[in-house]
Amino acid sequence: MTTETVEAPIFRDSETDLRHRARWWTGRIAIYGALILWSLICLFPIYWTLTTSFKMAPNVMQGHLIPFVDYQPSWLGFRSLGLSPDTFAAESTPRAEFMKRFMNSVVVSLSSSALAVALGSLAAYGLSRFSYRWAWMRNSDISFFFLSQLILPPVVLALPFLVLYKALGLLDTRIGLILLYTLTVLPIVIWIMRDQFAGIPTELEEAALVDGLSIWGAFLTIILPIALPGMVAAFILSLVLTWNEYFFAALLTSTHANTLPVMVASQTGSQGINWWSMAALSSAAILPLVLVGILLERFIIKGMAAGAVK
Structure with a gap:
């Protein structure tokens, strides 16, 4: 006489699983979005300083921000300190x-x-x-x-x-x-x-x-x-x-x-x-x-x- 073991099927609540996944992804996107936004806010003054060092006077006054789009970069700021490529080899x-x-x-x-x-x-x-x-x-x-x-x-x-x-x-x-x-x-x-x-x-x-x-x-x-x-x-x-x-x-x-x-x-x-x-x-x-x-x-x-x- 043989005894057969019947395994009960495992059912998953697909709707609950999808809801948990959606909530997890929403939370992740919100957290990383906030971190990226805060990083941009913190790094913007550094970006402003770096771009300003490559601007001419009119570009500074007009608030141009994107090099090669709003303005053509120049070594004017570094040249005044003797740190530009064309002045670095000479005495300054x-x-x-x-x-x-x-x-x-x-x-x-x-x-x-x-x-x-x-x-x-x-x-x-x-x-x-x-x-x-x-x-x-x-x-x-x-x-x-x-x-x-x-x-x-x-x-x-x-x-x-x-x-x-x-x-x-x-x-x-x-x-x-x-x-x-x-x-x-x-x-x-x-x-x-x-x-x-x-x-x-x-x-x-x-x-x-x-x-x-x-x-x-x-x-x-x-x-x-x-x-x-x-x-x-x-x-x-x-x-x-x-x-x-x-x-x-x-x-x-x-x-x-x-x-x-x-x-x-x-x-x-x-x-x-x-x-x-x-x-x-x-x-x-x-x-x-x-x-x-x-x-x-x-x-x-x-x-x-x-x-x-x-």
Whole structure:
């Protein structure tokens, strides 16, 4: 006697499946459409700057936007800086001035960002691992004290720094800007790195101490490699802020330590503002930050995601 097994047919509700698929595709299209629109809005100022650097005066005033359609591109803006193909091989005073300001920006921004990350990481590690007490202030009060330094507008500090730097002989020097920029971005670095270190389990350090390492040994060999993405993210943020800083650079420098933002703001003449020169100079100033962002993108993403899941 044989027993036959009859499998029940599996029925699908095709209408419900189609409705779910349509809802999924509608949501996807809406999300990606919003992201594309926001990307275009964010990238449009950069596109405007790049196209303006290749325009003549009438094209700038009439608001032409599309090269080879609204206007014929020209090297006028880059030629005024000695950066066009026909002038790049020859000696150029504007290009030498540009390179001088460019190197000032590179040295000042890189040095101040590296110094801020080094000092800020040490301060953040201490605030996340040890308990401090100074007068009525505890760890949370000390952290807020660092953050409160960003509340003051820069113009309030203009006169004190001008008098102090004049007395110390730091006016129009790179070291003066490096010290000031380090103090400017240090609170941001401390807050970023404090959250980074707080997301690292303390058991790792305890195990390292059991193995015979000192506090410094555990910090350098265990904690720093784990917190490296956050440090890179803090470094890039500091680099962007110091690279684009204008107020103190214009106030505390005159001829030797001027940076690119000061040079961009000085593109004026008897006829008014040279928009094409300003746009060309701005494009040349933006390019290094774009390259840094592309090269260190994976560290930025890791630094932003670190601490999200503990």
